[in-house]
Amino acid sequence: MSSLRAKIQDVFNEPACEQNRGKDAKARKEGCSKPLTPGAAAGGCAFDGAKIVLQPITDVAHLIHAPLACEGNSWDNRGAASSGPTLWRTSFTTDLTELDVVMGRGERKLFKAIREIQEAYGPPAIFVYPTCVTALIGDDIEAVCKRAAEKFGLPVVPVNAPGFVGSKNLGNKLAGEALLDHVIGTAEPDDAGPYDINIVGEFNLSGEFWLVKPLLDRLGIRVRACIPGDARYLDIASAHRARAAMMVCSTALINLAHKMEQRWDIPFFEGSFYGITDTSEALRQISQLLVKKGADPEILGRTEALIADEEAIAWKKLAAYRPRLEGKRVLLNTGGVKSWSVVHALMEIGIEIVGTSVKKSTVGDKERIKQILKDDNHMFEQMTPRELYAMLSEHKADIMLSGGRTQFVALKAKTPWLDINQERQHPYAGYDGMVELVRQIDLAIHNPIWRQVREPAPWDCQRAVREELPSTKSETATLHVVQEFAGTTADDLGEC
CATH class of the missing domain: 3.40.50.12380 (Nitrogenase MoFe cofactor biosynthesis protein NifE, C-terminal)
Structure with missing residues (x-):
């Protein structure tokens, strides 16, 4: 664990991190990422972050050394796509049980799993991920991987990022460290060129x-x-x-x-x-x-x-979309590079940005947003679902672009929503991707379903009619009027 602590501290002290440059020496040692609070949801652990970064390496076998649930909870957690190999879509886990932990059989089971993968699939490499359980019981992942690599003649890469060491973002960086330590520079190409x-x-x-x-x-x-x-x-x-x-x-x-x-x-x-x-x-x-x-x-x-x-x-x-979208208001609830790059992309076609989340953005990202929007009044570090709902229900935005976790807030507020995060179904990068993004926004905003769901329900109109009837009318007359409205639709009633 001492080597892992040193690696984490090295990542926290990363000099290229813009967020780290403005700190004094004492604050820099506390790290770039906000530490986890025990028992609090943090949007993913270090293991999850490492798996996100490395799983799109498509011809590698990704082996999770842990009880079954760790792999079951993280398998295929991003919509990355492959143009060839599909081995990365196969889940591999040592599936440790309580008896394995008590009897100290974790390392032996890991070595056996590596051998089985090598014999059955013959991948160019195997990545091994410890998790909280196997790190806490002290399984020496690096020693097992080194021995397996010598025995089976293929790279076996330890990805030392158990979940309890920190956040998902820390896991991203630890995955990069694993590539630096064990992968990059281990093969020499015979076709290197100046481009x-x-x-x-x-x-x-x-x-x-x-x-x-x-x-x-x-x-x-x-x-x-x-x-x-x-x-x-x-x-x-x-x-x-x-x-x-x-x-x-x-x-x-x-x-x-x-x-x-x-x-x-x-x-x-x-x-x-x-x-x-x-x-x-x-x-x-x-x-x-x-x-x-x-x-x-x-x-x-x-x-x-x-x-x-x-x-x-x-x-x-x-040009065909500009008249339909110019002046439309967008609320962007995401982070990272999308907090400024998507903002700039949308403003190019005349869309107004009423707010953008910067929770996962670096200092450099925030500075770019200020330059694009000319102020920081439209940036928010965090907005609760209640605040999001209030903003959308008051029609301060025509559409919300976010991840899947907040889509139901938009739907409850009867506001169009478009997925801009990793679960999205359409590619938005490049020139063609920008056209596709604008097309999807246009489809979402002008979908006729929104006009229908915003209209009062027929039974609400019936209640309104009942309440507006003169008090001198008999109960029989009231029932007769309500029955007349019972066969109508919201379109027929309009605003009641």
Whole structure:
């Protein structure tokens, strides 16, 4: 556990973390992430965060050394997509029982599970995840993985991020440390070139990266490794030979990008593929970094030509939606890079932002929002469901973009809602993705169901009619009038 504590402290002291730079020495030691409160829900543990980052490596076997529930609760927890291998969709767990714990059979059972996976599937590597139970009973995961790697002749990578050590975000960073310690730099490519890049922190949710990669292909830029979206083990193992990198989500993997720059001189920048302007700027910065690392400057001209063509096509498609959406108000309840990149994307087509959550955003993210919105009055650290409901029910927003956990608040307030987080069904990255995002917002806002659900129910109209009847009328007359309304619909009654 002492090595794990040292690793956690190293992650907390990450110098590339913008949130850490403004602290004094004492505050910096307390860490970048807010510590967990025992017994309180924190939106995911460190194990969950590590699994989120590494599971999209599609040809690897992911083995959870724990009782069954740990894997059952975290399996397929993101909508990442694969263009090939499907091994990552298979759940592997040692399924420890109380008897295994009492009798001290955890390490033996883990070694046996690794052997069975190697014999049945022959993966290029096996990632092993300890959880709270196996970490607390003291199973030496690293020793078992080292012995198994020697015995079976394949990489067996310990991902030392048991749930109790911290938050999901800490688990993200510990997963990056596992890649640095055991994977990246372990294979040498025979085709390294001056146009190789890494994309760090891209999860390929709903196949989003597949909308961006063709743009890079047209520029002759090869993605050496997309970490972790739709990744292969050998791609990540040879990622140290890339010439430049783009950081998509610094909240999760800033430590990985920074240490790759230190060790292998791979410069990186943080950008976004959400929105037309940000996508164009990301392509420009990638090309500029490659030129600084020795690529032919002619790529800069080709990049501008590509941007001009793609922007013209995208704006032409978006022109049809502008009259229908201009001036519409959006409440964005998310965090991280989406807190500013999606804001910028929506404002490009005339949509008004009435609020955006910054709970999971870095200091840099918040500064970008201030620059885009010109003030910080529309930023909120946290908004309770009751506050969200009050804001939506008072019609301060025409639609809410958020994750699945708050969709029912919008539905209760009879307000359109669109999933912008990992469970979404549509890709929103790149030029085509921006058009798709706007199309989905248009469909949600102008869905005729909202006009119907906002109208009073027929029985409410009947009650209103009954109450408005003159008191001199008899009970028989009242019943007769109500019966006349019983066969009508809300459309027939209008506003009653």
